[in-house]
Amino acid sequence: MSESKCPVMHGGATTTEANKVWWPKALNLDILHQYDTKTNPLEADFDYREAVKTLDVEALKKDMIALMTDSQPWWPADWGHYGGLMIRMTWHSAGTYRISDGRGGAASGSQRFAPLNSWPDNANLDKARRLLWPIKKKYGNKLSWADLIAYAGTMAYESMGLNTFGFAFGREDIWHPEKDIYWGSEREWLAPSGSEGSRYSGERDLENPLAAVMMGLIYVNPEGVDGKSDPQKTANDIRVTFERMAMNDEETVALTAGGHTVGKAHGNGDASQVEADPEGAELEDQGFGWLNKTKRGIGRDTVTSGIEGAWTSNPTKWDNGFFDLLLNYDWELKKSPAGATQWEPIDLPEDKKPVDVEDLTTRYNPMMTDADMAMKVDPEYRKISEKFAQDQHYFSEVFARAWFKLTHRDLGPKARYIGPDVPKEELIWQDPVPAGSTSYDVEAVKAKIAASDLTVSELVTTAWDSARTYRNSDKRGGANGARIRLEQQRNWEGNEPERLAKVLTVLEAIATESGASLADVIVIAGNVGIEKSAKEAGFEVTVPFSAGRGDASEEMTDNESFEVLEPVxxxxxxxxxxxxxxxxxxxxxxxxxxxxxxxxxxxxxxxxxxxxxxxxxxxxxxxxxxxxxxxxxxxxxxxxxxxxxxxxxxxxxxxxxxxxxxxxxxxxxxxxxxxxxxxxxxxxxxxxxxxxxxxxxxxxxxxxxxxxxxxxxxxxx
Missing domain, CATH: 1.10.420.10 (Peroxidase, domain 2)
Incomplete structure (x- = not known):
């Protein structure tokens, strides 16, 4: 019997997608409306940031620690501990953050959706999220997926002996893929430089705002530049990538080593037998990807990256084993069972070799990626590695802080942090702003501004320039702090330094006389300009205003970090x-x-x-x-x-x-x-x-x- 002609549209293409095919030059406004309330299954008045304040964090901690060693037969834990898997999931969620536009990161739980859920670099992280489901189910709306994914890695480190720096809740979930993030123009996964849509130009200039070296990777290629081993070239890629994630050299070495102190890579099998990613999987796979339906494909037989082995002798324990093996032994290039290029030690004593994930009587060589070897080969990275090797306490402290920064950079300023484990220390990358006064006479300030010689254009323009640096992507910038008056920002071309200096001279005097912060006075000035211009048009309006902004100092401002906020x-x-x-x-x-x-x-x-x-x-x-x-x-x-x-x-x-x-x-x-x-x-x-x-x-x-x-x-x- 022949099939009838299908009565519905094939492929589920939206009107917007179809229009883009027909009219490729048309401006697509979808990014302004990507979080339509109709996609959110929760009640319209649900406030996650209020709900999470009622979360029983101590009970959650106990459940998270217990989960780490509760190995499930459908996806058994390596050595009976899920720590390495959970850390990789958290890392790959937070590690998409890039400082240039503030996009990416862990703050929205976007790893649940395409393209991130199906990136080659995220292979088998779908299993980590499914392992977390019982906890999400138990705590329900009081715990977002975004917070849970970020928290899992921190709890994994604690369960393996690291004294973590702290954790803040408050990340709100999205309910469909993000449309505003440019991940690159390549049309194939892991396309090497020089291919169509390559993100590199010149000698090796990585396209802004991208941080990863290839489509589908979080950072750099673990097998080397374009899959060709050369640790120094890889080091160069690493430095660019981590700088674009707002990390310096010391933080880079700490994160690389700390991330590879625990867990293992998986490549003990035939990569050709691994099936489609989650978005391309069959209906009956129920969102699981990278399945091996031919052979066992789990435990010691798992294929993820294709690289095979642990980095350290004790991969479920926080220690200094990474530097011990990296710096004290010679390494040579080998091939994993899946055919990936990796480094293995020469003449390593048997007791230094990690045991098999299932058979604790069998030992195998550890391995290192090209990125790991870069920590040994690059002169600057090596200095830091040797310092960490000699002082584990210092390494642990630097790593804990870098991990906290990695997992919180896109959460915004400290004012948005929620929970009992929020660190008391204020960090410069959090863009601290002191509290401002609310006790001054706002109407008196408005009167003084209105009586000045400043024009409506000057008032409105200055307020706009102060506020326009805000980025909702990572909650940075904005009018609070009045950083527009500080040395760097007041000289930005887009702020018209001569005009700005004139306006600030007047407004600073008013701020001093009134007891208001300059940040507040700048905003009030803009409001005065708006009210004047509305009156000229025949309308009496009062622009809403709330006092309390503070004035940040130069000491509170990491100028290098703020360079990315300069408007072009x-x-x-x-x-x-x-x-x-x-x-x-x-x-x-x-x-x-x-x-x-x-x-x-x-x-x-x-x-x-x-x-x-x-x-x-x-x-x-x-x-x-x-x-x-x-x-x-x-x-x-x-x-x-x-x-x-x-x-x-x-x-x-x-x-x-x-x-x-x-x-x-x-x-x-x-x-x-x-x-x-x-x-x-x-x-x-x-x-x-x-x-x-x-x-x-x-x-x-x-x-x-x-x-x-x-x-x-x-x-x-």
Whole structure:
């Protein structure tokens, strides 16, 4: 009997995906709406950060420690201890973080979804998450997957003897794959440099913002650069990769050695018998990937990376064994049973060899990857390795702190940390900000600002520049701390140093007189400018404000770490430092997403900031009004005026001409005209251009403005 023609659409392709195939140049706004509430199965009023405060952490600890040695027959623990597996899961969740855009990391539980759940480097971590399911089931909504995945590795280290630095809860789960993270342009897993879509150019320049060397890897290739062993070349890759994860050389060596002090790699079998990853697996596999349905494929016969063996003599114990073996013995290149290249020691005493994971009477050689050998070969890494080898206490302390940093870097400032094990010490990478005053007279401050000679544009622009550094990806930046006044940021080109210095001179005096922090005064100044411009448009508004921001000092600021926050473009101020391969509208979209804005919020802010006159350098691009300084909806009205023609005059410049007379009325950039050309953005523009929505525009602008100003006020949540 022949099959009937299928009555439904094949492949489940969304309209957005299909549109991208037909119109590849179209701006995709999905990243602004990726966390639609309709994807969340929990109640609309559920607040995880409140729920986790009721978690019985002591009971959870006991359950986690017990889990480590509760070996399950469907996925038996190596040497009866799941520590190595749990640490790898946590590491590979947190290790996707990159400092350049703050994306990646452990804060969302994204490892449950594609592409991360099916990256080659994450092979068999699906088993680790399934082992955690009974604990997640027991603690339910009080414990997110994101927190549990991050916590598992820390508890694993504690169970094997490490005195950890602490742990903070508070990571909220997402419910579908993230759409805002660029993982690379390759179209095949583990594609070597030089292949199509390679992330390398020049000698070996890794594409920003990427940190990993290949599609599907967390860090570097364990077999060497492009799979060819050369520990010094691998060391060079490691240094770039770990710098982009915000780690220095000492932290890099500590993490490499500490991660490989326990557990093992798996390659004792035929890699060709390993089946599809979780996303490509059959229905009956129920989300499990990398299965071996031909042979046993578990325990000693597991194939994961293809590399086979433990790194140390006692792989379930926290000790200094990694450096003992690495530095005190000679090593040679070998092949694993699965065919992977690895290093093995020459003439290692039998009692130094780790035992088999199932048969404790049999011993095998340990192994090292090219990345491990880099710790011995690279001169700087070797110095650190030798120091750690001579002082295990120091190594343990550095590692514990680096592990804490790795697992918490994208959680945000300390104010967001929850739980009994939050360290009391404040760390510079947490971007500390002292508490600010709330006892001053806000109205008096507003009056002094309004009476100054500062223009609306100067007030609004300075407040925006202070707040726009915020990144919702890792909760860094923002107006709190007033770091815009510190030496590094006040000289950033995008902050217009001369204009900024003029404004800060006035606002600093007001802050000193009033007892307010400069951070608060800068935000108040922006609000004063908004209120003035709204009044010019015929609307009386009060921009919401909450006092309490503090002023960070130079000593509280890691300037090298803050370099990545320097803007090189800002579509909201119609500026880019130079021409880039990426279009201005795509950069605007990226900035809006990092500011946690929706597409309507992005739209209303652009329209308002254009007519207020906040463009970089005072340019008139996109200032579609004859009443600059007033918060009118003129940007939208004139953008939709069909008596106009839009004429390209350069790579990123346009003239708006009267169609009948050819007279030039305004000029514009792509960041302006995209709001008329993109069908979705135009639908928002048309709402704000309507005659009956002038007041709505002002209210929506004020709301979006306040959201940006308060983005880093985690104390208000």
């Amino acid at each position: 473009h800002d579509g909201f101020r119609n500026w880019q430092k130079q021409h880039y391969t990426v279009t201005p509208e795509e950069m605007l979209l990226d900035k809006a997403q990092l500011l946690n804005l929706t597409a309507p919020e992005m739209t209303v802010l652009i329209g308002g900031m254009r007519v207020i006159g906040t463009n970089f350098g005072g340019t008139k691009h996109g200032v579609f009004t004859d009443n600059e300084g007033a918060l009118t909806n003129d940007f939208f009205v004139n953008l939709t005026d069909m008596s106009n023609s839009w004429i390209p005059t350069g790579r990123n410049s346009y003239e708006i001409q009267d169609t009948a007379t050819k007279a030039v009325k305004w000029t514009a950039t792509r960041a302006d005209l995209v709001f008329g050309s993109n069908s979705i953005l135009r639908s928002y523009v048309e709402v704000y251009a309507q005659d009956d929505n002038k007041e709505k525009f002002v209210k929506d602008f004020v709301s979006a403005w306040a959201k940006v100003m308060n983005a880093d006020r985690f104390d208000l949540a």
